[in-house]
Amino acid sequence: MSNIKAVFVGTGMIGAGLAANAMLNGYETVLYDVVPQEKMEANIRHIMDILVEAGAATRQQADDALAACQYSNDLEQAVQGADFIQECIPERLELKKSTYATIQKVTGPDAIICSSTSKLFPTKLQEGALYPQSILVGHPYNPSYLLPLIELCGGEQTSPQTIEKAKEIYTGMGKVAVVCQKEIYGFIVNRLSWAALEAAKECVRDGVCTVEDMDKAIMFGPGMRMAVTGQLLTISLGVDGGFRNIAEKYGEEPTPWNEVYAQGVDQEIANRDPSMGNTVDEVCKFRDRAFAELLKLHKLL
Numbered sequence: 001m002s003n004i005k006a007v008f009v010g011t012g013m014i015g016a017g018l019a020a021n022a023m024l025n026g027y028e029t030v031l032y033d034v035v036p037q038e039k040m041e042a043n044i045r046h047i048m049d050i051l052v053e054a055g056a057a058t059r060q061q062a063d064d065a066l067a068a069c070q071y072s073n074d075l076e077q078a079v080q081g082a083d084f085i086q087e088c089i090p091e092r093l094e095l096k097k098s099t100y101a102t103i104q105k106v107t108g109p110d111a112i113i114c115s116s117t118s119k120l121f122p123t124k125l126q127e128g129a130l131y132p133q134s135i136l137v138g139h140p141y142n143p144s145y146l147l148p149l150i151e152l153c154g155g156e157q158t159s160p161q162t163i164e165k166a167k168e169i170y171t172g173m174g175k176v177a178v179v180c181q182k183e184i185y186g187f188i189v190n191r192l193s194w195a196a197l198e199a200a201k202e203c204v205r206d207g208v209c210t211v212e213d214m215d216k217a218i219m220f221g222p223g224m225r226m227a228v229t230g231q232l233l234t235i236s237l238g239v240d241g242g243f244r245n246i247a248e249k250y251g252e253e254p255t256p257w258n259e260v261y262a263q264g265v266d267q268e269i270a271n272r273d274p275s276m277g278n279t280v281d282e283v284c285k286f287r288d289r290a291f292a293e294l295l296k297l298h299k300l301l
């Protein structure tokens with residue numbers, strides 16, 4: 001998507017990271033913050049340097065993007081003509097809501113406002129707004145400049161068109177947007193990672209393993225699999241016939257949910273980029289190539 005004007009309101013850890021993605025993907029990008037412009041520039045330069053050092057952008061791409069970036073300490077001026085606003089200010093409900101009121105007086109209903117909030121629900125964020133239908137959560141994952149995940153979550157008043165538009169805009173920034181269909185604490189994935197963190201700490205406390213062995217166990221086992229094929233596809237690949245045969249294979253009680261998971265996995269495989277495999281065999285080959293690359297990075301191959 002080109003011709004998108006993206007404004008990042010709050011340019012700390014999360015805002016500067018996402019702004020770098022927008023800039024490198026050709027969006028007209030404005031950084032707004034209450035701190036002086038020099039501070040904003042220093043933050044975004046720092047992120048670009050990291051991306052260049054990591055090999056995620058060339059020095060030329062980073063310099064061109066930085067040269068085109070705009071900065072503002074005037075919110076009303078910053079959001080003039082914006083298509084997309086990513087709000088990345090501190091986690092305070094009233095501050096976020098009053099910021100949206102200022103923005104929407106200028107933009108009207110057409111610009112979408114995505115909040116980076118980790119904990120506030122979109123229905124609360126859009127309460128009393130001029131155009132609640134255009135407000136939703138677009139929750140990134142740290143480090144936001146490299147991890148593609150964005151969890152979209154609409155509130156009771158968010159329109160389906162807003163969710164679709166947000167998805168398109170994030171895709172154009174190189175992100176991978178998934179939809180959290182319910183307002184639930186931790187959205188989709190933090191509940192999973194919090195549960196893993198608690199289980200890991202418990203193992204250490206109970207003397208099951210050291211901290212180092214806990215991390216190695218995750219990195220060289222389930223973590224490698226999850227990085228390449230997620231959770232449900234990973235489990236499905238481990239059983240001939242996938243979820244349709246899982247109860248029989250493991251001697252579990254059959255449940256109708258296994259057919260639901262199986263159909264979801266079928267859909268997931270069909271939707272993959274063809275270069276990553278659209279059959280179980282092809283997906284396994286892709287997975288194995290990816291494992292070999294990961295092992296090389298870890299000096300195990």
Ligand SMILES: NC(=O)c1ccc[n+]([C@@H]2O[C@H](COP(=O)([O-])OP(=O)(O)OC[C@H]3O[C@@H](n4cnc5c(N)ncnc54)[C@H](O)[C@@H]3O)[C@@H](O)[C@H]2O)c1
Nearest residue numbers: 010011012013014015033034088089091116117118140142
């Ligand atoms: N840090 C994370 O790992 C993480 C991950 C996902 C989501 N989030 C969410 O992202 C949001 C921002 O978090 P962060 O870690 O980037 O915080 P941060 O403290 O690094 O950055 C906040 C920025 O907002 C600016 N700011 C403060 N008041 C402002 C105002 N009134 N108008 C404009 N800018 C203002 C600050 O100057 C600062 O640059 C929070 O809602 C947080 O929950 C954080």
